[in-house]
Amino acid sequence: MSQNDLYTLSVVAVVAIVTWVLRALPFWVFRAGRPVPRTIAYLGRVLPPAIMGMLIIYCLKAITPTAYPFGLPELIAVAITAGLHLFKRNTMLSIFGGTAAYMVLVQLVFA
Template sequence: MNSYVLSAIILSALITFLLRAFPFLLFKEKELPKWLEKLEKHLPMTIMAVLIVYCLKDLKTQLTTLFIPYLLACLTVVFTYKWKKNTFLSIILSTLVYMIFIRL
């Protein structure tokens, strides 16, 4: 591997690390601002709503073969998030439900 590619990889890794570490360095021992606490509280549900709208944007109003899997996946997202308040779990379970039902 030539030195240009190696230096690009190292620089990319360093920038990625610094960008991820920046919030922890900035708010190390301070209380979070109120707007950031509010954002932390509402952002996961907002992201879920955007993902649902994005996934349903191509769904036609007529009953197609994909309507039931879409509906079941959306219901899985809603109920899982309301139940566990875990965005990752909601996304994984709804994707699993969708993939199972499009294969049936």
């Protein structure tokens, strides 16, 4: 085994160990039977919608409202995604439906 192979193997081992520890840590810190701290419960309630809002803003930041197609494909796809989620409450359906709608709009309707 060469020096380069040993280095690569050690890097993979360290990454695997760190990944395992980081995934196991919440189960160790928040064991069953102990109440979850109020701060953690609050973050668990508030962060998912905040992250989704940030992702929506990030995805829509490149819209040019003064040039064709004026951001219509993006806004229509967002409306379809929100509608699907409100109607069916299925995350995967919302994601795939919104993505498919956006691709159809960009490739066929507003091409």
